[in-house]
Every structure is written in C-alpha cells, then in structure tokens.
Amino acid sequence: MIKKIIVSLSLLFSLASVAQEGSASPYSFYGIGDARFKGTTENRSMGGLGILPDSIHMNLQNPATFASLKLTSFTVGGSHNMTNLRTSSAKGDTQRTTIDYLAVAFPTGKLGFGFGLMPYTSVGYKINSFSDQEDGPNRAYSGKGGLNKVFLGAGYQLTSKFSLGVDFSYNFGNIETKSLLSQNVQYGTREMNTSDLSGFSMNAGLVFATKIKKYDFVSSVTYSPQGNLKSENERKIATLAGTGGSEIVVEEKDIVVADSDLKLPSKLAFGAGFGKKTNWFVGAEVTLQESSKFGNRYNDITNVSYEDAKKFSIGGYFIPDYDSFTSYWKRVTYRAGLRYENTGLVVGDTSIKDYGMTMGLGLPVGGSISNLNVGFEYGRRGTTHAGLIKETYANIFVSLSLNDRWFVKRKYE
Known part of the structure; x- marks a missing residue:
C-alpha cells in the first residue's frame, strides 16, 4: 500500500512543484529569490535544527543521517504562509x-540511500x-518562479559512533519578472525579464553519536562547497x-x-546536542554561508549587495x-x-534579518511507527526603516512520514 501512495504523491508533487508560487515577499526580487528551508517539518519545528540522526x-x-535509518521511509510535506507586509506608510496581507x-x-545494512x-x-x-502627482508615473512590479532541486544522497556508518554522507543535487528552474509603467498618456511600457536556471551542487555531512553515562550526545557538521x-x-x-x-x-x-554565471554560496553548519533519544533532546546549531560572493541575474540592478550570512538555531523535543x-x-x-538569521541580503545600507520561533x-498514526507531523512558526523579517518593508509572518506546516520494511526475503512462499 505504501508503494502505491508513494507513486501517486510523487507524480502529484512533480507537477505541483513547478507551478506553485512559494513566496509573496518583495525581497524575493533579488538574486534567485527567497531561499527555502531545506529540511523536514520535524527539523523546522525545532528552530531548523538539523543535527539529529x-x-x-x-x-x-x-x-550522513541516512545511515541511521532502520526502515524504508517516505515523507512529503507542505506549508501555508500568512504574511503581513508593512512600510512606513502602507500595509497589506x-x-x-x-x-x-x-x-x-x-537502509541496506550500514549504508542508507535517499x-x-x-x-x-x-x-x-x-x-x-x-x-x-496627477500626471506622474504609476508603476507595477511582479515576479514568479524559482529554483527547484532534485537530489540523491547516501550515508555510511563508518564505526559505531561515526557516520559519513554526501548528496548531489541538480538545480533547475525559471524566473519571470515584469514591470509596468503607465502615465496619463495613450500608451504604457512593459519590461519583462526571464531567466532559465540550471546547475549542480553537493553537500557532505558527518555525524558523531555516543553515550555519556546515561545520556546520548550527538554532534554534526555539514559542508556545501560553492556551486555553479x-x-x-x-x-x-x-x-x-x-x-x-x-x-x-x-x-x-x-x-x-548577457547570460549570467552565478555562484551558489558555500555553506558550513555545525552543532551539538544531548538528551535521552526516546524521551527528550536539546541542541544548538550554527550555519555560516559565504553569500558575499553571490550576484544578481542582471548587472543593472542597483542599491543591493550581499554579505556573508549567519544563522543560529536552538531547539529540541520531549516525549512523555x-x-x-x-x-x-x-x-x-x-x-x-x-x-x-542574518540573511546576507543588504538593501541600501540595511542588512535584512529574520527572527522566528517554532513549535x-x-x-x-494508529498503532504503526508512521506519523503525522504538524508545526507552527511565527517570525519577522526586514524593517520599515530606510523606506524598506517589514514582514510579519505565520507559517503552518504539515508532513506525513510513512515507514515500512522493504527488501525482506520471504522464508515461506
């Protein structure tokens, strides 16, 4: 049954992921758009903490955490975003x-694939x-699209305490932006820009897990080199x-x-945590991204620059x-x-920052080891100072995690 569900949802997701608009932020105008969270609902509900196998x-x-899986796992997730946009003189939802x-x-023994x-x-x-002014120009700006990634990864358990993993991604997508200029004259003007994006990237990870007396200790590091x-x-x-x-x-x-050769910034994340895995866990993680080397798709975009990004996450869970x-x-x-998070985007002289709390x-699900995960996030990005926009947002996210045992040889026919 789980295999039929996977096939059906995979086809649906492949169609929907290309057509959907995943952002309503004016800040998505810059670069290649808003960076999406690249983890599961479980991770996102813990402040984005990504250290747990x-x-x-x-x-x-x-x-590297693929090596810790004991069952075949299928997961699909989605979210609903509500954002209030505010400037010093206007607001909208x-x-x-x-x-x-x-x-x-x-899993296949010590090796896991995803x-x-x-x-x-x-x-x-x-x-x-x-x-x-009565005869002054009116302008309208709009944009849609984004970048998707398809990935293949593997994790291997080197020893009882160390696991190593790597995944490779092909990134592809299309971005369309449009600006309209109209005045109290017969004709208006439209500028339309389209970018077709493609390229490869990779991500490597290491997990160290051990016991310290009766507690579980986990430390994690991931590194993504610069991509093209x-x-x-x-x-x-x-x-x-x-x-x-x-x-x-x-x-x-x-x-x-001119066509553009963009650089996907290198990224380093490291963190650690401890607890009793079947009862509670708490951890922290730091992510550093070399965003200062990133550029825009077009060279005539002014008043924006990039700096190195930083993100700090703390989170955990409790099971009674x-x-x-x-x-x-x-x-x-x-x-x-x-x-x-300091997002790395600088508009004018103002760094765009993002704060959030999650639960x-x-x-x-029933008596099985599958589960339904729901989460909520409340946060703020940007500011109304210097003519910029402050976004206050609430996200509701849901995922389904189905687990089963595959590739088991039957003893009886």
Whole structure:
C-alpha cells in the first residue's frame, strides 16, 4: 500500500512543484529569490535544527543521517504562509500554500540511500507604486518562479559512533519578472525579464553519536562547497495599449542581455546536542554561508549587495512515554525552537534579518511507527526603516512520514 501512495504523491508533487508560487515577499526580487528551508517539518519545528540522526525520520539537511535509518521511509510535506507586509506608510496581507518536499530513503545494512525533490528558492511578489502627482508615473512590479532541486544522497556508518554522507543535487528552474509603467498618456511600457536556471551542487555531512553515562550526545557538521548556476537571460520591452488592467501589445522588442554565471554560496553548519533519544533532546546549531560572493541575474540592478550570512538555531523535543499503552498523548513528540538569521541580503545600507520561533507535534498514526507531523512558526523579517518593508509572518506546516520494511526475503512462499 505504501508503494502505491508513494507513486501517486510523487507524480502529484512533480507537477505541483513547478507551478506553485512559494513566496509573496518583495525581497524575493533579488538574486534567485527567497531561499527555502531545506529540511523536514520535524527539523523546522525545532528552530531548523538539523543535527539529529533517527531510525524512522529522514533528516534532509545532513546526508550522513541516512545511515541511521532502520526502515524504508517516505515523507512529503507542505506549508501555508500568512504574511503581513508593512512600510512606513502602507500595509497589506498575503497568503500562500505550497508543497515543500517529497523524499524516499531506505537502509541496506550500514549504508542508507535517499532521493527526492524540493524547492530551492521561490520568487513571488506584486507591488504597485502610485505617483503623488496627477500626471506622474504609476508603476507595477511582479515576479514568479524559482529554483527547484532534485537530489540523491547516501550515508555510511563508518564505526559505531561515526557516520559519513554526501548528496548531489541538480538545480533547475525559471524566473519571470515584469514591470509596468503607465502615465496619463495613450500608451504604457512593459519590461519583462526571464531567466532559465540550471546547475549542480553537493553537500557532505558527518555525524558523531555516543553515550555519556546515561545520556546520548550527538554532534554534526555539514559542508556545501560553492556551486555553479547558469542563468540564460532574456529581456523584452513592449509598448502597451489598454485599460482596466489589460495588456494589449502594440509593439515589442527583444533586448540583448548577457547570460549570467552565478555562484551558489558555500555553506558550513555545525552543532551539538544531548538528551535521552526516546524521551527528550536539546541542541544548538550554527550555519555560516559565504553569500558575499553571490550576484544578481542582471548587472543593472542597483542599491543591493550581499554579505556573508549567519544563522543560529536552538531547539529540541520531549516525549512523555514513547511506548505508553494507556495514553496516546504520552506517545506524541512535542517540539519547539528559536531561530535568528542574518540573511546576507543588504538593501541600501540595511542588512535584512529574520527572527522566528517554532513549535510542533509528532502524532503517531494508529498503532504503526508512521506519523503525522504538524508545526507552527511565527517570525519577522526586514524593517520599515530606510523606506524598506517589514514582514510579519505565520507559517503552518504539515508532513506525513510513512515507514515500512522493504527488501525482506520471504522464508515461506
């Protein structure tokens, strides 16, 4: 049954991941869009903590954890985002629902494999700017698209305490941005930019897990070297006629713009934690990203630069009694965490920062070892100072983790 579910959801995800708009942020205009969280609901509910190996839960942030799996695992997750956008003089609200990831992993002794598909970045915004003057220009900006990644990884248990892993990703996608200029004249102007993106990247990880008296101690490190991304760019300028929001093209020209060779920044993450794995765990993680070497798809974008990004996460979980027969809620996993991030984006002279707090539940499904995970995140990004935008957001995310034993040779026919 689980195999039929996997096939059906995989086909659905493959179609939906290309078409969805995963962001409603004006900050997604820059670079290749908003960076999406590249982990599971379980990790995200703990402030994004990605250091934990588990026998039945996939950890997509560190490929070394694939070696810890004891059962074939399938997971799919999605989220609903609600954001309030505010400047010093205006405000607005947006909502988005997206599919976040689909992955399958399976153990083969000391070696574990995993593969899947997830969004890497998202672009999605609509901004209107109206002139204070009667005959002044009015502008409208919009964008959609983003970058997706398909990955294949493996983890190997070197010793009883050390596991090593690596995954390789092919990144692909399309970004379309549009700006409209209209005045109290017969015709308006439209500029449309399109970028087709593709390239490869990799991620390597190491996990150290041991016992210190009666406690479990885990430390983790991952490193992603700088990746390359090819951006094939097109630009079209059109003269428009029409009213009521319609765009009737009178004349359109192709403008020659150079293709771009972008660099996906190198990233180093390391963390540690301790606890009793079947009862409680708490940990912290630091992520450093060399975003200062990143650039825009077009060279004529001004007033923006990049600096090295930093993220700090702390989180954990609590299970009252994981094998309780009398109380369902004692078998539930309760998760929580905090996150602070300097995103690396600098608009004008202002660094864009992101703060968030998370919580979540891991709900056992029936009497099986599969589970339904739900989480909530509340946070803030940006500021209203210097003419910028402050985003206050709430995210609800849900995932299904199905676990089964595959590749077992039958003793009886």
